[in-house]
Amino acid sequence: MSGLRERKKRATREALSWEAVRLAAERGLENVLVEDIAAAAGVSPRTFNNYFASKYEAIVWREVDRIVQIGDILRGRPPDEPFWESIEHAVLAIYNVEGTETPPSAEWTEGVRRFVSSPSLAAEFLKADAVMTRALAEAIADRLGMDVDRDMYPSVVAGSVAAARAVAQTQWINADPPVALGPLIREALGYLVRGGEP
Template sequence: MTTDQPGLRERKKAATRAALSWAALRLAVERGLENVRVEDIAAAAGVSPRTYNNYFSSKAEAIVSRHQERVRQAAEALRARPAAEPLWEALTHAVLEPFGPVVEQPDPQWTAAVRLLLREPVLQAELWRGGAEAEAGLAASVAARTGTDAARDLYPKLVAAAAMAAVKTANDQYLNADPPVPFQPLLTAALHLLAAGLPDPSAR
């Protein structure tokens, strides 16, 4: 029983962090980043502002946290994939896993508002900072799987950077698609193109 308690606490902390991050994103999309207060985010997530401050130091960090967490989960999922599975097959499954099943067509008003929100310089800076940390974690998982060194070898860093580029490119396509399309098929297609070595479409 004692052994299970730390796991339960960690799950509760992760749930609170996710709720705060989602509340920050939703409110920023609805009102604009400058019109959202920490108190608003905390209230929407059902916690106190003090609890919010235990998790995040800024609104931008809270919003970007959802992206970082998905990449962290992908790094963990990659380590859990069967050892005999080819790298890119395992990586594709691992990167897709945190995004869940395919959802219905997105609301064009939502994607337009998110697109506008992501133009905020403070969010772009936080995405860069958080993305670099998340990418390093993914590179470590690639290195563990391939017997390479994440600090010294080019290969795991390049694979992780390519996977992160697939996520970013799929997200850009998702936010700008007209008519709107679900995100998961776009990410799947991007990862499959990388796995195939980015064949030249004009050569078909």
């Protein structure tokens, strides 16, 4: 029963976060209220507040969740798989680059570009970056049998992966015409996997 409850809670969190992103892209961040997000997800504002402290947190949650999922996948990779292959598999599994991703519309990327550049969202992204890097570093440390608080390597790798992802996302947001995100993630991550060779 608790498993079903957790799945329902996760589905609600995902729905709220997605609606926050969608509405911010369509209307502009300043024109979206918590009440709008809750209504679009089919829940009450009170329910929204049980999951997120603000619309900004709801928007950023999607990226935090992706990194947590990458860490979970990394922990589950075969123990004898080369480390960087495991990293690549985990990241690409989340960003769906198996040829099924299509470019978004120009209106969508323009809407995303507008709201991610909002100063109101910047502080939330900064907080999220710290959480994401730590979560991935912990997964890397688990994978390698290291101590995330004593060994620098897991945090260095996590920061590098986060930087590659951020650069790819920036390129995706600014691409004209729009392009799919997945192949950009693959390309950026490839520089790390190949040891920095272009």
